[in-house]
Amino acid sequence: MAKTTIDTAALHSALDAARQERGLSWRALAGEIGVSPSLLSRLGNGLKPDTDGFATIVAWLKLPAEQFFDRDGGDNGADTREPDLMAQLAPLLRARKDLSETDIKYLEQVxxxxxxxxxAQG
Incomplete structure (x- = not known):
């Protein structure tokens, strides 16, 4: 049976990118997110966050939690295809407050x- 775990390296990398973009220390980032600095330190060391910590971080990043899932083990008949790109992008585009419905439809078409x-090229 396949096991799903949290990809701590990907989560830490996303946090580090956000931290650098804002010019924050890890301690200041933890304060902004609302988690303890030790949680971010543990992530940097490859340790898994607790459920509430993980939920708080992904909510703050405004990214889907599934983005940080690592599925391990055999596929046991599981569908291993990538999700449809437009199915992934549509909710992201629609969540943007700075895009009109016309903008969204245009971007979806493009x-x-x-x-x-x-x-067709590949």
Whole structure:
């Protein structure tokens, strides 16, 4: 049976990128997120966060928790295909407050055409 765990390296990397972008120390980042500095230190050392800590971090990052899942073991018949790109992008585009419905539809069309072109080339 496949086991799903948290990819601590990916989570720590996303936090580090956000930290650097804001020019914060790890301690200041922890304060902004609302978690203890030791939680971020443990992540940096490859240790798993507690459930509440993980939920708080991914909510603060505004990224889907699944982005930080690492599925291990055999597929046991599980579907290993990548999710459809447009299915992933649509909620992200619609969550943007700075885009109108017209903007969203236009971006969906442009991205759809680009993906179709890339698939035809590859």
């Amino acid at each position: 991205i759809g055409l680009a993906v179709g072109h890339a698939r």
